[in-house]
Amino acid sequence: MIQKHKFGTLQFQLVRNVSLIILTIVFQNCASSGFGTQGLLYENQRISIMETGSPTTKEGFSCAKSYLGLIAMGDASIEEAQKQGNIKEITSIELETYNFLGIYAKLCTVTKGI
Incomplete structure (x- = not known):
């Protein structure tokens, strides 16, 4: 007699939990700005780099964007913002x-001056 796997078995739960942990580690912050504090679910911040007063x-x-950490495009250079x-x-x-x-990330450089 062939035994059917039940979704509630201990073995299935262990495999499911380990798989979820591995996937979380692999896909954590796939698309990331790379600066400042990193939010796993959401991040929106402005960081001052240089100020003369x-x-x-x-x-x-000038901005650069990333999708899933797989595709990144744009020019976020200081020169382009200037x-x-x-x-x-x-x-x-x-x-x-x-x-x-981690699906969509954007990094923008903001220059101010005269």
Whole structure:
């Protein structure tokens, strides 16, 4: 007589739990900004990198995005942010990070200046 596996057996529960732990470790923060504190479920923060204290009149952004940590695209360089804001002299540099469930992550460089 062939015994059917029941979903409630101890062996099945052990395999299921170990599989979930392994998958969690493997896919944890698949898409990550890589800066600041990392939130496994959600992350949205702004981090100051450089500040001169001088007044600013212009602001420029440049961003890079990542999907599942498999595809990453964009230019989040300081030079690109400076160009986008038409800034001649940088007085402040900040990073904005966003991450949702490791599915989508975005890193933006924000330059301020005159």
